[in-house]
Amino acid sequence: MKRRINQALLLLPVGFTLPAQAQEKAPKPNLLFIMADQWRGDALGCIGKEPVQTPCLDKLASEGVLFTNSISCYPVSSPARGILMSGMYPMNNKVIGNCNSETAPYGVELPETARCWSDVLKDQNYRMGYIGKWHLDSPYKPYVDTYNNRGEVAWNEWCPPERRHGFDHWVAYGTYDNHLRPMYWENTAPRDSFFYVNKWGPEYEVDRAIEFLSKQKESSSPFALVVSMNPPHTGYDLVPDKYKAIYKNLDVESLCKDRPDIPSKGTKMGDYFRNNIRDYYACMSGVDENVGRLVEELKRLNLFDNTIVVFTSDHGICMGAHNSAGKDIYYEESMRVPVIISWPQQLKPRVDNHTMIAFGDMYPTLLSMMGFSKEIPQEVQTFDLSASILSGKDNKKIVQPYYYVQPNNPTTGYRGLRTPRYTFAVHATDGKIDRTVLFDRNKDIYQMNNIAAENPKLIRSLKKQLKEWLIQTGDPFAAYLPEK
Template identity: 40%
Template sequence: MQRPNLLFVLADQWRSSAFGFRGQDPVRTPHLDALAADAMVLTNAVSNYPVCSPYRAMLMSGRYPFGNGVPLNVNSLTAPLGVGLREDLTCWSDVLHADGYYLGYVGKWHLDPPTDEDAIHGEGVREGCVWDAYTPPERRHGFDFWYSHGCCDDHLHPHYWADAAPREAPTQVDAWSPEHETDVALGFLRDAARRYREDGAPFALTMSYNPPHQPFDTVPSRYLDEYRDLSAEELLVRPNVPAGSDEAATIAAQYFAAMTGVDEQIGRLLDALAAEGLADDTIVVFTSDHGMQLGSHGLMFKNVWYDESLLVPFILRWPGRVPARTDDLLLSAPDIAPTLLGLLGAAVPDEMQGRNLADVVRGGPGDRPDRALYLRPAGGFEDTTEDTRGLRTHDRTFVVQRTGDGAEHLRLYDLTKDPYQQENVADQRPGEVTTLRAALQEELAHCNDPWA
């Protein structure tokens, strides 16, 4: 029997509530809705560190930030600190490459530190630092086909480094990036399908779309037209959004429009798999690196402990092998690499700190995690002297914030009574705080976090 293929789709900043089938955010996603109907849908997939680079490093390496080299977002301010995905790590892609898989990567990477030469690309310079970066072949962790950029692309005028192109010769494109990237990916899939049929060589393609991440106003009007006339009340339906969130409403229309556009491109990928006769032989995953507040709790973006940022979509389809269902499995970002390897029948490196949940995903018995970490170390672009750690369980959110003066601030939300995390009950429940603090220490010790 041939080994299964993998299509792994990552959309940047897509929160878990934003699907038509969820019935929460007012967004139209027909292709992902259809995928979800035939797939395992997780309601408790956690972005343990809800910001781009740290999540992506956990995803690739199966290790937590202080073991993978990315404890902060990667940019020119953190590059002198050595922040960047460690070249010596064995990522899931390295394992599959060694096992004979044909690997492709298309889209945003954001795991390599910028150099002085990277500053020449204007779209990669924002708010006083450089975000974009070229990734040398030796740092691509086994990917054979490469069509990627670092970060901060212009969605309507993107650029990419293609395969052997040098740093000084990126490909400039005048097209909406998800549509163009899908065109490129369809070429990869046709070639990979031919290899699979003729030689039995399986493939793994990672599609990393930057939208619906900002800049929000760079979305084609054909998608925005569906949302531009909706009122703030129609767009911002979560009860933890304060009145008068006009900026959030404007962004919401653009954010949901980009999602509808990305959904259309995912539909093209799924159609291509079906046309090549590979739908049953390919594991398809759709997820995101983090969510977005979009006005909830008066906040706009991410990198906080609230579910709008912390919870991400996770949809996995493998016909006949993974039962279609909705599951409350608590999945952490470092669990994805060992779980994918387990599903694909590959060896899981001992250095990976995440859990191999492949048996559980298949619908069988196995240990189901009862907690997931929340991490926000001090420092980095966002700035902060505040060092924060926490836990997300099925029914609680617990957070410890340490400020620069050594003071601690505790937060505890009872999700059974307060699903929108509006009442901090830490002072009222000292017993729960003690228990959760001990559990937090255990988890931090497991992943060698110096906070512990």
């Protein structure tokens, strides 16, 4: 699959890069990529739509670009991360579902042969660090002896050094949801030598990230550091009491009053939302405080101005909305993610309400911003939005694809497009289209009314556009869509 696919199919911009002469003269920027897991796009205090307190992220947003219309193309942990790291969509990068023992027989893991953005930066002599959740390796027997490998499905796995894609500083794990006693493998530690920490995960990870940054003064190379925090992922209550106290008196019913997508009290999913939302916000406030610690350390070390700082998430979460506890669905609560990009030397602070940058678009976008557009592999399929970000000109004509695949049966699942106005998706079972979804988010912000049947002309147009896109990206799902 070649990178130079016809982006006009999705009305996407041509990439922008700094002039070659400027790239040569300017010092290479550092990169600090911070991601939380399962953080909904509207859940930032500065956006004002959810009653969550995030003062540190609000400050970071005021110093950079806040994207309010950003998404995850595949709102599930491993697939989203696979797209981010490889720059390819799931049918090409092999991560078509979560990495666990059920999907292992289908080869669901990030290939060692993939050329990730981290491989590119390693080859450019960057110091490379990864701290936190990875979740891109398939578990194999005998399973690592952790609690989440002892049930019917094994989830957690060690990542051997040869599969770390350029990251040589490594304090990470596969997936593990005990946020108050997390576990990690460190650098050269073998598979059976993980360790536990009696500290809340984000706090410990930022401690280790600060250690990494403190050594930067000893290096002549720039750095690229990923800090991948698990909260606010499930395990919402596993958060220090000081953050829970912030939301002790939150009136949850007031959140539900004007939300038709949240089921009523006394229903299974209605109660699920009400029982978990306070702790979900508490996790966010805890992550926020630790992001603040990390950014302040950058400033203390005089690294902030020439460091691209990204805060984002792999996907959101319905948490009971639309009668779904999960995230593998086309609703806004699931697809929308926060994105903040700060780079004081190059970016003027602003709010971007239009650019639909996706989680996986970070691969070519960041490399281009950093001056390495020529190093982006031909196989990369995600979109270089550096032109819009660096110029400050909003791009209002972006369409992004949507994916959900059944790993045990790739002929079953969803594909779709999210336009500035519409959310469109089709579902196939065993290769036959059996459901079509269309929401007009301008008129129906909570996506309560499927209007596909009333809009046959629009559906035909979107199906044609989707089919052409799937053909361009080598997705066999294209064969399930009609020619006309």
